Amino acid sequence: MCKDVFFIGVDVGSTSVRAALVDVNGHVLKTSVKELQTWKPKVDYYEQSSKNIWENCLIVIKNVISSVNPNFIKGIGFDATCSLVVLDKNCNPIAVSESNNDEQNIIMWMDHRAHAEADLINKSGHEILKYVGGKVSLEMEMPKLLWLKRNLFLKWPEFGYFFDLPDFLTWKATGSLSRSLCSLVCKWNYECAENGKQGWNTSFLKEIGLEDLLDNDMQKIGSKVLMPGEYCGGLTDDVAQTLGLLPGTPVGTSIIDAHAGGLGMIGTQGEDIDKKISSRLSLICGTSTCHMAVNAKPIIVQGIWGPYYSAMVANMWLNEAGQSASGMLLDYVISNHPAGIVLSSKYNTGELRKHLYSLLIKMAHEKSLTDMNLLTKDFHVYPDFHGNRSPLADPTMKGMIVGLTIDSSEEKEIALLYLATLQGLSYGTRHIIDALLLAGYEPFKSLLICGGITKDPLYVQIQSDVVGLPILKPNEKESVLVGSAILGACASQYFNNTTDAIQNMGGKAQVIKPNTEIKLYHDKKYNVFLRMFQDQIKYKAVMR
Known part of the structure; x- marks a missing residue:
């Protein structure tokens, strides 16, 4: 393994942004953290700012690469909470509640305002709901989008783009409007079925009153979908210059933060386990x-999300509880x-x-x-x-x-x-x-x-x-950051495939019996x- 090869992992959690410099063996060499601002305008409302998040991403990345030759940075990966980012038609932040503060343009994952909308969607009884344990959660994106349409109906025509937060980050880094299969199948009711069928389910969107999201080749919600870790683009000239990195540095398709933790741990080795x-x-x-549980075959579990194909580990079916x-x-x-x-x-x-x-x-x-x-x-x-x-x-x-x-x-x-x-x-x-x-x-x-x-x-x-x-607790404490760095490693094609990257970067673990x-x-x-x-x-x- 080359000692002059490094990857950057960026993790946007609920309260902070973190970045890590990670080597080819999955060792975290340096980290940086910045706290995030959160607004709570009402009970069960939680909002953040995409501007605040991206600015802090730039700061923490610059901190961890300050003493590294940019030629040695071979790939970048992003993970984030499954929060809904809303932009206007000019790609500027736009308010997501009656506060009308455009700085507050993210509905956080933990926001529970869309209770009635989740109930309405679940009453549809649509077949696609079997992939979310029979019920869509009010923490997912379709209920939140429906809430916006029903409660901010005068502003609805002004909304130009909707991103899951991980995909927003790769767009800011590369300019690519591609979306991650991880985010879409887990939180957006995007169809990726065992029969090979993949895409936005038109009948579902029509039935719940969001068929206009299909307009203009799904411009608002994305039509190009990539696997986690797949190359989604290189750093734009502007972002590269800001960071002090090489333009075109590979960026991996993103993943949800919890899934990054699963990805970073799944290859961990412990004695006799x-x-x-x-x-x-x-x-x-x-x-x-x-x-997180993965299986070679799809298993439908009542009350538990999934099965999701390749949402965390390539070619495996994921069930997600929590x-x-x-x-x-x-x-x-x-x-x-x-x-x-x-x-x-x-x-x-x-x-x-x-x-x-x-x-x-x-x-x-x-x-x-x-x-x-x-x-x-x-x-x-x-x-x-x-x-x-x-x-x-x-x-x-x-x-x-x-x-x-x-x-x-x-x-x-x-x-x-x-x-x-x-x-x-x-x-x-x-x-x-x-x-x-x-x-x-x-x-x-x-x-x-x-x-x-x-x-x-x-x-x-x-x-x-x-x-x-027994419990395996990785010796490398930052499994989520390792997981996001694995995405950058996959995009760089330094390893042969995702499995190779997982096994090489998973590391060792303490066993608690x-x-x-x-x-x-x-x-x-x-x-x-x-x-x-x-x-x-x-x-x-x-x-x-």
């Missing part, structure tokens, strides 16, 4: 958590507790979690318990505070807490709340696995895990204990978890 990629479930854990709030939920339950407010003023996030961990150890010792998990015998958290993405596919689900007491020791109470929330998130993973297995997946042999929450070792261990499987002695306890708590969502559904029926 099955290397077959279809035996692995990937968890990309950040503000939300995505659960939790709408995971890291966000942990932050919420801690920061909204009286003790959490006090502790947050003393500790940063990592130190706070360590403090709660030490409290749990102390409490378990005081009660002569063999494992701290036993502390929550009578304390249960159902974690769908921001709705259920999978496998219930019900955005109206709410969080639940059972076991609150009048306890003067607030720190002990918040420690229990923290532990029970970690457990609840892990039971959500198990619920997803059960749905995959019921639909026809072979039993998984391991979990792969990356993302911000994985810095918390208790979260990782509990996930392993609950599902009874489950504690089998606590499995029966978690089985019981998992049964409580199942009863909690079933009871909530009954409560809704009573109140109806």
Whole structure:
């Protein structure tokens, strides 16, 4: 391998833009990060600025290549959240809500304004919905586009281009209006079926009232569709000059951020762990958590998105599940507790979690318990505070807490709340696995895990204990950035194919093994978890 070959990975997450300089072995040599601005004009509205995002992309890229000969940069890859970018007919930002601030031209993935529109689309019962677990999510793009048409109908004719955020980034870099198959099949109801049929489904768009998106050869939503990592163009002269890179530097077709994490991890190797990629479930854990499974054959799973062809790994079918709030939920339950407010003023996030961990150890010792998990015998958290993405596919689900007491020791109470929330998130993973297995997946042999929450070792261990499987945690901490860099490597054609790039850049992993002695306890708590969502559904029926 050549020591003078590097790739750039750019990741646009929910709160920040990051870039990395990555070598041919998948080692991240340098990173840079810039925080993003987010507006919350109403409850469940989340908006960002494409101008703010792109400017920060340029800054972080320049930071990571500042001491590198531009001749050695062979490719660039972009990933981003599946947020909707809206431009006018002159390719300028245009407002996406009644605020009329054109700076706010992105509806974020987590925005839940399009509830009624998602319901309307789902009532159509169109055949294409089988590829999203039977129901389109209000976090996807078609409900959001329909919301714009119904609620900003006077401005609708002014909208000229709609991009998934990852595709917007490659357009800014290269000028290419191509779209990624990953974004389109996962979030835009673009058809890529097992019978080989591919394209925008005309009858679906007509039935939901968005047939005008087909005008002018689908100019607004894209007609040229490429595989993730496929060469989509070279850096334009202007962008190259701004960055100090060579014009024409290859740029890979983009991918969704969670899928980049899956791509960066899927080739990871751990001792005595099955290397077959279809035996692995990937968890990309950040503000939300995505659960990625790939299979050689398409498997339809009720309540879980997919199967999507070549959306992450070439020629494999992807099923995508997830939790709408995971890291966000942990932050919420801690920061909204009286003790959490006090502790947050003393500790940063990592130190706070360590403090709660030490409290749990102390409490378990005081009660002569063999494992701290036993502390929550009578304390249960159902974690769908921001709705259920999978496998219930019900955005109206709410969080639940059972076991609150009048306890003067607030720190002990918040420690229990923290532990029970970690457990609840892990039971959500198990619920997803059960749905995959019921639909026809072979039993998984391991979990792969990356993302911000994985810095918390208790979260990782509990996930392993609950599902009874070993977890591979990549030694390279930035799997998402490695995944986006793999896209740049594929575009550069340095490797023979995507599989070759994955295997060479995947790296090694630490193996976390489950504690089998606590499995029966978690089985019981998992049964409580199942009863909690079933009871909530009954409560809704009573109140109806």
